[in-house]
Amino acid sequence: TCSGIVPMRHRNDVISIKDFGGVGDGKTLNTKAFRAAIYRIEHLRRRGGTLLYIPPGVYLTESFNLTSHMTLYLSKDAVIRATQDTGSWPLIAPLPSYGRGRELPGGRYMSFIHADGVHDVIITGENGTIDGQGEVWWNMWRQRTLQFTRPNLIELINSRNIIISNVIFRDSPFWNIHPVYCRNVVVQFVTILAPHDSPNTDGIDPDSSSNVCIEDSYISTGDDLVAVKSGWDEYGIAYGRPSSGITIRRITGSSPFAGIAVGSETSGGVQNVFAEHINLYNMGVGIHLKTNIGRGGVIRNITVSNVYMEKARTGIKIAGDVGDHPDDNFNPNALPVVKGVVIRDVWGLDVLQPGSIIGLKNSPFTGICLSKINLHGTAPWKCSDVSGAAVGVSPWPCSELTSPGQ
Numbered sequence: 001t002c003s004g005i006v007p008m009r010h011r012n013d014v015i016s017i018k019d020f021g022g023v024g025d026g027k028t029l030n031t032k033a034f035r036a037a038i039y040r041i042e043h044l045r046r047r048g049g050t051l052l053y054i055p056p057g058v059y060l061t062e063s064f065n066l067t068s069h070m071t072l073y074l075s076k077d078a079v080i081r082a083t084q085d086t087g088s089w090p091l092i093a094p095l096p097s098y099g100r101g102r103e104l105p106g107g108r109y110m111s112f113i114h115a116d117g118v119h120d121v122i123i124t125g126e127n128g129t130i131d132g133q134g135e136v137w138w139n140m141w142r143q144r145t146l147q148f149t150r151p152n153l154i155e156l157i158n159s160r161n162i163i164i165s166n167v168i169f170r171d172s173p174f175w176n177i178h179p180v181y182c183r184n185v186v187v188q189f190v191t192i193l194a195p196h197d198s199p200n201t202d203g204i205d206p207d208s209s210s211n212v213c214i215e216d217s218y219i220s221t222g223d224d225l226v227a228v229k230s231g232w233d234e235y236g237i238a239y240g241r242p243s244s245g246i247t248i249r250r251i252t253g254s255s256p257f258a259g260i261a262v263g264s265e266t267s268g269g270v271q272n273v274f275a276e277h278i279n280l281y282n283m284g285v286g287i288h289l290k291t292n293i294g295r296g297g298v299i300r301n302i303t304v305s306n307v308y309m310e311k312a313r314t315g316i317k318i319a320g321d322v323g324d325h326p327d328d329n330f331n332p333n334a335l336p337v338v339k340g341v342v343i344r345d346v347w348g349l350d351v352l353q354p355g356s357i358i359g360l361k362n363s364p365f366t367g368i369c370l371s372k373i374n375l376h377g378t379a380p381w382k383c384s385d386v387s388g389a390a391v392g393v394s395p396w397p398c399s400e401l402t403s404p405g406q
Helices: 031-044 135-142 233-239
Strands: 013-016 025-029 050-054 057-061 070-074 078-082 113-116 119-125 128-131 154-157 160-165 167-170 177-180 183-188 191-193 210-220 226-228 243-262 270-290 298-319 337-358 365-374 382-384 386-394
Touching: 013 031, 031 050, 031 057, 070 078, 070 128, 119 167, 226 270, 243 298, 270 337, 298 365, 337 386
Parallel strands: 013 050, 025 057, 050 070, 057 078, 070 119, 078 128, 113 154, 119 160, 128 167, 154 177, 160 183, 167 191, 183 210, 191 210, 210 243, 226 243, 243 270, 270 298, 298 337, 337 365, 337 382, 365 386
Antiparallel strands: none
8 A cells, every 4th residue: 555655633623514614504604614724724723733523413504615735524424515506616726736727728727625835734534525516517518608617626736745535526517536737645445426427527636746646446437537637738847746655556547548648738747657456347448648739848757557458449549649739839749758668467258349559750658568368359450650669468459569579
């Protein structure tokens, strides 16, 4: 386990949302109660921090900000539920490494549970639920009536020493858990659920963050289960903050998109990603490394091992032509570099297309090493502008990957 990077803190000071007038009837709006409770934690500054207890019940609320030295603790039958009143949802500035909202120009809706510049924050409990009630947002996206980029369920910006564990996340409007410009983040024993047709409901997206540990979780959503990112085209290049030291292990899930992904926004670079013991069912792509011209950035030292996939459209995909651009000011000469990728011990059943590795003509992918991979198909691999090695791969991949000892 990598979860030791952030020790679990015991808090002696405990308050309940009920102390601040919280009503768990699913109808009363509890925004004032959440904001008052967190204001009390922030300003009373009890030694060792404070635990905010959410008792059983359904607590409807607008978005709210967390503060440092706090634990948000959801009891077994507690639900923190987002209001569906999109009209009064607050707007915040775009992330500097994205330059604009991810979906639409300009600002973006604040995440449902938000934190900026905090440390020593824990979100945990007895598998209570954080419910984004995202359907109203998905429908606005489908009907093209969105004015700004949809809110994440949880976003932590510029924060450190964070634990998210033993919570169920349900029906996020957009991405579920988005640590950006963070370090020392542990996400473990979480369940993340959204319908397979819900747009852009990524599970966990570490973004320009370092020392991130994601373990022992079940994720079934409408987009990538885990996607490591680092900023978007010229804005990500200028911001220059890579994602590094990302460990992903014992994840089970399903999605019409990718299981373990890097990208496609990788402009700050992504390095030292280690994923192992991944079980995937009913997938689009099992393992997907994706970037594009204009992204720039170096993707290197990516290791994925011990993957089981059943029913997937594509097993393994490494591509240099994926993803859109923020605007027309991206530099077409900013070519991404992909090097040092190890994928081993992969077993697949009912995988239609085993794999494709399509590098860029002016920036071929190098050091791509595949070993002990059995995807049980007959369809051929597709490869171009790639070099590396393959051993014990079935069906046999492309001639561009040499076989050691042959």
